[in-house]
Amino acid sequence: MDNKAEMRFDVLEGGDRTLKVTVSGELDITNIDTLASAVAPALERGPARLVIEVGDLRFADSSAIALWVRWSTAVPDVELRHVPPLLRRVVASMGLSETLKVSP
């Protein structure tokens, strides 16, 4: 089935080895691979810091959270920024608030 959820993202590699990934829309199992393969090359260059900007993300399922956790195993410093309350609650319910360094 090709009914992918509507999702947009932007990958920005800063000069200070900071990788910033901005995701908006809905991120779920139907489009998670698109995001994963788009970010993979930047991750391979070994950023010191990863900022995941999710201020405009309306929905994220467990596969999205799994992807972020996976990124967190590859980058020393990962921050989930501007997390909407609903998402923050999901991350908390999964015991991942510390792993993903959820910031308001």
Add this chain to the structure above:
Amino acid sequence: MAYPCRNDAGVAMTESGPISVPEAESANGTGGVEHGGEAGRAPRARRAWPYWLAVAVGVVGLVVTGVLVWISASTYTRNENRLLNLRARDAGTLLTGALPTLQIPLASAAALADATDGDVAKFRNFISPSVGPPPKGQFVSVSLWRLGAGPPTRLVTVGVAPVLGFSSPHLSEFVAQARQGGKLRVMGLLDLSQPRLGYTFTSPGLTGRYVTYAESALPANRQSRFQSSSSFSDLDYALYLGRSQTHANLLVTDLSELPIGGRHAAVTIPFGDTVLTFVVTPRRPLAGSFAQALPWLVAIVGVLLSLGAALITARLIARRTQAERLAGSLELIADENRRLYAEQRTIARTLQHALLPERLPSVQGVETSARYEAGVKGVDIGGDWYDLIALDDHRLLLVVGDVSGRGVRAAATMAALRFAIQAYAAQNDPPDAILSKLSKLVNVGRSGQLATILCALVDVEAHRLTVTSAGHLPPLLISDGRGTYVESEVGVPIGVRAAAQYTSTSIDTPPAATLLAFTDGLVERRGESIDEGLARLQRAATTNHVPLDELVGRLIEDLRLDGGDDDTAIAALRWLE
């Protein structure tokens, strides 16, 4: 579809078995699809040759063309005939008007001879201007005869001698016939080497009975043309003496071949005691060459239009046929896709249920129930599972888990975790130790997978519940019509860290309590906080007095009404009173 597993204490588990359901599905779904395909193909095979309409259009066009050609051709013919008759009548009128110029000199000469009693000199003087070689002279020979009791007597001849000779009895007889008098008599002398027309005229009622005999010469080959300036230059003609159009009667023509075939018209003109027959035929269409060409034009244009219309029709039919064929094959492909989809879905469900417990264990003092519900959209196998493991005769380990992602990889991880839990439980590991050990089996950095797992260790006799969570939603404990989530410290999901540590939380349960553990498919809706979903479940689950299977089924059906695209697993346990 739901696959309830239930176990009342002391009663053998009944499991309908997942295999039978796919068979039922294939009977209802796949069979139906194929039936639809047959029904769709049969009319196409029976359909007649599709181009008959093009042929009909062509035939109708040709028939219409034929009718139009016939109408225009017959109109042309009628018009030509009418015009030709008009022209023939005109020519006849003209000819009739010319005849007196022949008669008047002869009549006048006869009257003069009568008045002068046969004065030869006066006769000669009078008639001489009319006599000479053609075409200047009107006559080649004119002679004056007196009628008596015997044969006529010739008095004088002006011009050449009569062609028959003076002594010819035939001539005498012809002259003698003039006695009956009063009008021009005509004699054809056409079969001679010098063809001539002979005339006699006598003045009726006068004394002397004098007769004028004249001959005019005809062209030896009877050929003479109208002058090109003549208004009849568009006609060919033939002039006959008498009514019969035979060669023997031919006076003059401009045609080399006689009789006239094709379109022609004839008029008869009184000429003395006989008639002339004047036959004309057009050299070219009298109404113009366009009128002649019109039927051909109609025929050519009509045939071309008919063929064109037939070809266009055929082409449209061909396109429609092609489109229908394409639609048909698309329909077949769609059928095939539906069938494959149904098959894949069936395989996924079969595999999923094969990975779930075949039967739930029975432990004295509790009843259990569990259900797995596939996401409505999914063809993939999901990663949700439940398990109920009897540790001994009074303790149960209730497990609910959810591997992130879908497909065979998620299912494989799920199976590995499930069997690992059974193995660790069999060697009496406590839940927190089990989860710590599981952390070494999954690595999100390698596989991209996480698993949330809830372990609830139930001591049936002691009414004690120990909950350990690896990133999983808390279980709901229902008692006395009230549901409470058993909050415990939530550890990280399996897969985040290989050395993850977990903490268990133990509570005492009221008698006749119901424990409900589930995966997020039951409470998660897009655009809504998970707390709202949890509260909804809490409200829905307060009806504690329905049988456990019914409660589980009702929750699945009620809470997944508008969502349902995610898999859901529920495991439930109820202390019997």
